[in-house]
Amino acid sequence: MANIPKEEYIFKTTSACAGCSSSLCLRHILKAAGPDSVLVVPACCTSVIQGIYPNTAFNIPVYNVAFAAAAAVASGMSTALRAAGRKTNVICYAGDGGTVDIGIQALSGAFERGTDFLYICYDNEAYSNTGMQRSGGTPLGAATTTTPGGKTEGKKDLDLIVEAHDPPYMATACSAYPLDLYKKVQKALSIEGPKFIHILAPCPPGWRYPADKTVEMGKLAVRTGMWILYEREHGQLTISGPSKNAMRKPLPIEEYIGKQGRFKNIDPRSIAILRQQVEHHMARIAREAEGIC
Amino acid sequence: MLTIATGNKAVADAVKDAVPAVVAAYPITPQTEIVEQIANYVASGQLASKYIPVESEHSAMAACIGASATGVRAFTATSSHGLVYMCEMLHWAVGARLPIVMANANRALGPGWNIWAEHTDSLSMRDTGWLQVYVGSVQEAYDATLMAFRIAEHADVLLPVMVNLDGFALTHITQSLETVDPGDFIPPMKLPHAIDTGRPAGYGTLTAPGDYYRFRWDIERSMRNAASVIEATQDEFGKRFGRTYGMTEEYRCADAEVVVVAMGTLGKEVEIAVDILRGQGVKAGSMRLRWFRPFPDLDLAGKEVVVIDRDYSFGFGGIVAHAIASKYDVPIFSVIAGLGGQEVTYDDIAGFVRDRRPGDEYWFGVDA
Ligand SMILES: Cc1ncc(C[n+]2csc(CCOP(=O)(O)OP(=O)(O)O)c2C)c(N)n1
Ligand code: SF4
Ligand SMILES: [Mg+2]
Numbered sequence: 105m106a107n108i109p110k111e112e113y114i115f116k117t118t119s120a121c122a123g124c125s126s127s128l129c130l131r132h133i134l135k136a137a138g139p140d141s142v143l144v145v146p147a148c149c150t151s152v153i154q155g156i157y158p159n160t161a162f163n164i165p166v167y168n169v170a171f172a173a174a175a176a177v178a179s180g181m182s183t184a185l186r187a188a189g190r191k192t193n194v195i196c197y198a199g200d201g202g203t204v205d206i207g208i209q210a211l212s213g214a215f216e217r218g219t220d221f222l223y224i225c226y227d228n229e230a231y232s233n234t235g236m237q238r239s240g241g242t243p244l245g246a247a248t249t250t251t252p253g254g255k256t257e258g259k260k261d262l263d264l265i266v267e268a269h270d271p272p273y274m275a276t277a278c279s280a281y282p283l284d285l286y287k288k289v290q291k292a293l294s295i296e297g298p299k300f301i302h303i304l305a306p307c308p309p310g311w312r313y314p315a316d317k318t319v320e321m322g323k324l325a326v327r328t329g330m331w332i333l334y335e336r337e338h339g340q341l342t343i344s345g346p347s348k349n350a351m352r353k354p355l356p357i358e359e360y361i362g363k364q365g366r367f368k369n370i371d372p373r374s375i376a377i378l379r380q381q382v383e384h385h386m387a388r389i390a391r392e393a394e395g396i397c
Numbered sequence: 398m399l400t401i402a403t404g405n406k407a408v409a410d411a412v413k414d415a416v417p418a419v420v421a422a423y424p425i426t427p428q429t430e431i432v433e434q435i436a437n438y439v440a441s442g443q444l445a446s447k448y449i450p451v452e453s454e455h456s457a458m459a460a461c462i463g464a465s466a467t468g469v470r471a472f473t474a475t476s477s478h479g480l481v482y483m484c485e486m487l488h489w490a491v492g493a494r495l496p497i498v499m500a501n502a503n504r505a506l507g508p509g510w511n512i513w514a515e516h517t518d519s520l521s522m523r524d525t526g527w528l529q530v531y532v533g534s535v536q537e538a539y540d541a542t543l544m545a546f547r548i549a550e551h552a553d554v555l556l557p558v559m560v561n562l563d564g565f566a567l568t569h570i571t572q573s574l575e576t577v578d579p580g581d582f583i584p585p586m587k588l589p590h591a592i593d594t595g596r597p598a599g600y601g602t603l604t605a606p607g608d609y610y611r612f613r614w615d616i617e618r619s620m621r622n623a624a625s626v627i628e629a630t631q632d633e634f635g636k637r638f639g640r641t642y643g644m645t646e647e648y649r650c651a652d653a654e655v656v657v658v659a660m661g662t663l664g665k666e667v668e669i670a671v672d673i674l675r676g677q678g679v680k681a682g683s684m685r686l687r688w689f690r691p692f693p694d695l696d697l698a699g700k701e702v703v704v705i706d707r708d709y710s711f712g713f714g715g716i717v718a719h720a721i722a723s724k725y726d727v728p729i730f731s732v733i734a735g736l737g738g739q740e741v742t743y744d745d746i747a748g749f750v751r752d753r754r755p756g757d758e759y760w761f762g763v764d765a
Binding site for chain 2: 139140156160164167168170176179182184185210212217
């Protein structure tokens with residue numbers, strides 16, 4: 105990671121939990137984006153970890169906004185900045201709840217209008233800010249505080265929804281692969297129009313694993329195929345390095361879910377469904393990458 | 398320039414003359430003509446604004462917030478369901494201290510679906526911290542919208558302004574309209590806390606009670622400043638363009654024994670009712686409330702008051718009547734009339750005054 109800038113835009117004074125991967129991701133995102141950037145943050149963990157006024161742990165303008173409003177605020181901001189001839193990056197950093205649930209309408213609107221901005225969803229698969237309730241991004245079988253017996257529905261496919269808007273650039277990333285994320289942010293910001301990056305961001309208290317296992321959890325998600333790293337540039341899909349390797353011989357998904365307390369009581373039938381979904385997803389992505397979809 | 402125009406067209410023309418950098422809006426009856434007209438002005442190059450055709454009113458206000466935060470002028474227009482749908486962002490615009498201007502075509506709320514005039518939509522937003530003005534004519538819709546930008550952006554205010562005009566009763570009626578060349582009447586917008594990547598700062602971060610409290614008080618202090626900024630702006634407007642406005646518009650009030658208070662187009666009808674009553678020997682006057690936030694000082698000492706509310710707060714009463722009752726120790730006859738576009742003629746209004754029962758509430762068309 106020799107060429108990642110030394111400048112820090114997030115100081116160590118954040119109030120993030122030990123092992124928080126979403127704040128680590130943001131650190132790399134801001135390094136990739138550089139100082140001429142504005143971060144738009146809806147209600148989520150990221151609105152909390154900045155600290156309490158008049159202090160802030162972020163050394164970049166951060167515009168905190170209402171839960172449902174991130175993409176729409178960014179729309180107005182980007183439009184005004186571009187009209188004034190300014191190239192400032194407008195970057196939304198939103199949780200899964202603020203993206204797949206309450207923020208989906210604003211997100212869809214901003215993409216359909218071709219807003220010049222980068223929307224990044226860090227997906228910790230629950231409403232962490234309010235104490236780990238279920239979100240549309242929570243996977244089947246995962247226990248949350250509102251699905252104590254495990255979620256009975258599957259994870260909403262955010263990427264298919266975004267893809268339907270045909271953005272010039274979209275990618276997935278995972279906190280365990282920061283260099284991959286860094287490069288994707290740089291590439292996204294070099295393209296005009298609405299860009300999207302979806303990051304799987306393990307969350308120790310939410311997923312119920314020890315804080316020092318955050319990197320391992322991210323790697324297992326990719327190695328089991330539960331999470332696939334790719335980018336789609338002007339409709340052209342490329343599978344990213346770590347997933348290319350993983351998809352040749354994926355680890356059994358039990359390696360991943362078996363290490364997380366949230367899946368402790370998952371039943372065999374749900375595991376079978378998850379496995380089938382992973383196989384389908386890998387096959388679909390592989391087909392698309394080969395251009396035979 | 399002298400033309401004829403609808404209330405909606407007047408608002409759009411004022412926006413054209415104020416040249417906001419960004420307009421973000423979502424259509425709703427009876428506001429649609431405002432957004433269509435503005436979109437046309439932008440498309441034809443007559444207005445150098447960026448028009449963002451957002452997918453909802455929540456996003457309309459959010460986009461205005463994003464634009465305004467960069468230090469530029471932003472405008473939107475809505476009505477009724479659209480206004481209450483953006484409620485969360487109305488509060489946000491105030492807390493973020495953004496001088497956004499919005500026109501609201503006052504309309505009843507469903508169910509049942511009803512597209513006609515009522516003030517409950519905007520009055521139910523009265524505690525958001527938006528300045529609110531209610532206009533009574535096409536000319537006033539234009540003038541108030543133009544002035545709203547200068548008032549909102551004034552360094553002592555920096556709060557958003559809502560210009561309210563009655564759905565259909567004003568948005569869709571045609572009257573003469575004289576537009577002006579505002580020249581330097583609206584100075585370039587200066588937002589001291591505009592986003593600046595050279596001076597990074599956190600906006601709207603978690604705030605503990607002590608600081609939050611100070612910010613709230615700051616809003617109230619600006620709201621109090623707003624009264625004198627409004628008056629100074631209206632005086633300056635009068636000097637430059639020859640039309641004068643007050644916080645209220647009074648008609649034959651000086652020697653009146655009974656004063657009728659109303660807002661919007663009904664307030665205009667009251668003036669005709671006053672002439673009728675005077676002809677019948679009733680010493681009546683009209684006090685049309687123009688500004689509702691900040692709430693003006695009213696000279697009601699020694700008078701009986703008839704308040705016509707085109708709104709209602711369930712379990713409490715007419716919102717204007719109660720605002721007055723809470724500030725002035727005067728006998729009030731509270732009339733609830735015109736809800737959902739109910740027709741109220743000047744003869745009806747004269748009747749309310751003749752048959753007034755101070756201390757009572759009367760639902761026109763329902764009560765005997
Ligand atoms: C309109 C509204 N409803 C509910 C909330 C409460 N709330 C704040 S953050 C949050 C969950 C955020 O979840 P997510 O977007 O996944 O981000 P995370 O907390 O996981 O980082 C909720 C429910 C709110 N702020 N606004
Ligand atoms: S709850 Fe999860 S996402 Fe939130 S700060 Fe803690 S580790 Fe990070
Ligand atoms: Mg989340």
